[in-house]
Amino acid sequence: MTLPLTPSQTVGPFFRIGLSTTIGAHVVGEGAPGAVRISGQVFDGIGEPVPDALIETWQAEGAGRCATDDEGHFAILTCKPARNGVDGSMTNAPHLDVSVFARGLLTRLVTRMYFPDEAAANDADPVLQALSPAERSTLVALSEDGGLRFDIHLQGAGETVFFDR
């Protein structure tokens, strides 16, 4: 049996009413071993921050969710994944799967965040290998203030690499 999929629609501008607290910005608790804060900003095609985006991270340890603030900032406390996901025979570097929802996006965007202290694994990663250096740099977080910075550019200069969902 094959059932036809239900189409996606935009999350719209008012998702905070319904998506606020059930899943939160803490995948792990403060002070948990290996806890790392992922923070960043979401930008649109003219470099303006996006104040109504929703960022979700997925990994074996759990899911994180954070809405951007008025300056487009989000922050999620998580840890480096201990194992990779189901990727067939692929050997992927540790990464977070990331979904981006926003007013103006009819279907979620999917990207990945890789870790800057995994240079060797990143070099061997088949997804990163398929990208140009400039594209690749959009997926590897930067070390900053004891945490990681991962900005997301929806469009324009430095546009983040997005994957088919």
Place this chain on the structure above:
Amino acid sequence: MNQTRRRVHPPNDSPAYGSSLLRAPKRPLHVLPGRLAELTAPLLAGETIGALDHDLTRQHDGEPQGERISISGRVLDEEGNPVAGALVEVWQANAAGRYAHRSDQHPAPLDPNFSGAGRCLTDAEGGYRFITIKPGAYPWRNHPNAWRPAHVHFSVFSPMFTQRLVTQMYFPGDPLFDQDPIFNAVPDTDARRRLVARWSLELTQPEWSLGYAWDIVVAGREATPLDDDASE
């Protein structure tokens, strides 16, 4: 099959929807080798969901204004398997077409007895049920005299990344469909129809509430990434 799946979801590059112009990526989506499917840890314990979280009419001292309705159905995957334990979250405007959100400037009355948010976990059969009031249509500034058809926002969150879905449920017979660029961004007529709930006499409670039925279908466990058909 893959070509059909590709047409289901609306392209982000949909210029009739003005908000997409500076937000839709311009570069083509990249192909992920292998499977995208990745499991998360168990999602949520049942106790995090309150017993009345699915009933948007009983979250305040009084009852909200509007036409009392129920919306129920099942979350299934493409193979027809129930998706059990999925978190279903809904949010909506009140009966006058106003969201209880600081950014909603539509000059329609707020309802002190309606917050407009609900949530539940699907049962073993993938079933969910919400009790609420029918949301009103409301104007927006996408184009001159633009109005959104009445809709309820739905979010489905299962442990499988590929099944993640955010969408909107509409009501049958709405005269506003033809001018709505969000609804019409879904390219396929049959796919658009699947966003519209069915009024059900069986689900309608005599002397109490109108019943709407709406099933949600998310990606199957065996689904391959849509990128596969890019190489065909």
